[in-house]
């Protein structure tokens with residue numbers, strides 16, 4: 001028998017997709033931008049092995065939705081909201097911006113309210 005995932009993960013996933021669908025397209029949000037490329041490198045602050053780096057590409061037709069799910073599947077209420085960094089990048093008229101974002105989620109359901117993910 002397969003173990004059913006706790007409902008909290010399902011609810012979070014649903015909230016994520018609802019927010020995604022409500023987002024405008026990149027063209028509507030930043031008409032002057034043709035595309036955005038994001039390169040993410042992860043660092044595990046607990047000294048464990050870090051998740052693999054990841055890339056995302058956004059074209060004009062993409063949703064201007066820049067919340068990245070935490071690569072740790074057990075992480076609760078985590079993830080990385082790139083929106084402030086992208087706002088800053090577009091406003092600055094630079095081509096590139098480096099930023100650090102720390103996951104504020106909880107490590108897993110047992111450690112909810114106790115141990116932050118901090119990836």
Ligand SMILES: [Zn+2]
Pocket residue numbers: 070071072075076078079103104105106117118119
């Ligand atoms: Zn996390």
